[in-house]
Amino acid sequence: MKNTHHDSLIRYVNDVIAMERDIVNAVRTQMEDTRVKEHPELKALFMDIAVHSDHRIQTFEKIIKDDGGSLGGAVKEGIAAITGVVAGLYGMARLHPLSRMVRDNTIAMDVAAVSYSMLVTLALAIGHKRCEELAISALNDCPKFVLQLTQILPHVVVAEISEDAPVLNATAAQEAQKLIREAWNHHQA
Numbered sequence: 572m573k574n575t576h577h578d579s580l581i582r583y584v585n586d587v588i589a590m591e592r593d594i595v596n597a598v599r600t601q602m603e604d605t606r607v608k609e610h611p612e613l614k615a616l617f618m619d620i621a622v623h624s625d626h627r628i629q630t631f632e633k634i635i636k637d638d639g640g641s642l643g644g645a646v647k648e649g650i651a652a653i654t655g656v657v658a659g660l661y662g663m664a665r666l667h668p669l670s671r672m673v674r675d676n677t678i679a680m681d682v683a684a685v686s687y688s689m690l691v692t693l694a695l696a697i698g699h700k701r702c703e704e705l706a707i708s709a710l711n712d713c714p715k716f717v718l719q720l721t722q723i724l725p726h727v728v729v730a731e732i733s734e735d736a737p738v739l740n741a742t743a744a745q746e747a748q749k750l751i752r753e754a755w756n757h758h759q760a
Contacts, residue, residue, distance in 0.1 A: 595624040684713035
């Protein structure tokens with residue numbers, strides 16, 4: 572592998588490590604929120620996201636070490652460059668409704684999917700099999716988490732607005748779930 576390719580690989584991997592750290596730190600903080608604790612399905616999903624992120628961080632750190640790269644400054648740059656959006660979303664989570672936490676986690680998974688798309692492309696281009704395999708695995712996790720989050724979201728929204736006043740449509744969450752599934756399925760063809 573040429574030095575410029577090696578440098579690019581280290582930079583991309585550092586970026587995804589920084590992104591995953593932001594995600595796992597935010598999600599673990601959210602799991603301590605009493606509103607999340609009131610939704611066991613949501614808390615379990617947040618835990619699943621955190622566990623997957625932790626595993627990827629450890630594996631990518633090992634790849635960097637094995638390939639003679641370094642963490643540190645590059646990770647700090649990655650935090651500013653890649654995860655600024657994610658970090659901004661999580662900054663004031665406790666001040667916002669639970670539905671916004673779910674929305675922000677969905678956005679974070681979309682950012683992760685783009686980042687892993689870039690990394691898998693680089694890994695394929697330079698023939699780095701370990702990064703390719705891990706990036707593909709991570710990329711495959713993102714849509715799963717987005718779909719799970721978007722299926723929970725209608726129930727969270729209905730629960731929030733029900734605190735203010737009774738809802739007019741008792742099946743709104745189920746109807747929204749069906750419409751969301753149809754929208755995603757429509758574009759898979």
